[in-house]
Amino acid sequence: MGKLSIVATPIGNLEDITLRALRTLKESDVIYAEDTRVITKLLAKYEIEKPLQRLDAALEGKRIEEVIERINTGEKVVYVSDAGTPGISDPGARLVAGAREAGVTIEAIPGPSALTALLSIAGLSSDEFVFVGFLPHKKGRQTAIKEMVSCARPTILYESPHRIVKFLEELAVYDMFARVTIGRELTKMFEEVLVGTPSELGTLLKKGKKERGEFAVIVEPSITVKK
Secondary structure, three states: OOEEEEEOEOOOOOOOOOHHHHHHHHHOOEEEEOOHHHHHHHHHHOOOOOOEEEOOOOOHHHHHHHHHHHHHOOOEEEEEOOOEOOOOOOOOHHHHHHHHHHOOOEEEEOOOOHHHHHHHHHOOOOOOOEEEEEOOOOOOHHHHHHHHHOOOOOEEEEEOOOOHHHHHHHHHHHOOOOEEEEEEOOOOOOOEEEEEOHHHHHHHHHHHOOOOOOEEEEEEOOOOOOO
16 A cells, blocks of 8 residues: 655764665655755665655645655655655645545654754753744744743754854844854764853854854743753
8 A cells, every 4th residue: 555654864964864764765666855966865875766756845735636646556655855854844744734634644754853953962951842943034033032032941943054143143132141052063074062142152153154054043041041
């Protein structure tokens, strides 16, 4: 019988792939990917050759019926995003919703996520936290930051290298004493975790020109930081 497998892939180091994920990729009939160029590197490392189809955010809604039709004919379909777990600030949610509505079999092949990777090395009690993904670029951005600094729980978000310094400057306006943990290039050669106030980290990033690579960020508002 056909099925849809949602496969988590490495966020950096290509060795961070589970045995089950590799088996699922090898047994698939077709792989739909956010960017076929990205998944090609992983497949080449493990000598896996499969038909590839692009399915990014722009195409997700348009190709749901195509994917469902393939599954209904008995094909094993895999979906992967560029890195980490599909649907977590990545495409995939609409595809899964459409497939579930159609009644096809869906399975999760869990694995890497920048969210859990940073939490595991932040030294933060993670019983409760708020995850907001990427902040809005314009409308709603300031409101989101205000909510972040008034929240009784740590907030985790993702930020691009082009906006990380701007975010820290914006955060400092509302809470200059917040404790911020930044994970940069997680699992990669130049992995780095930085901890400090918004101003301290903003200065550090500007001075060292370390604003390259994607960032996972934990914000602990000063109201929750133990003195």
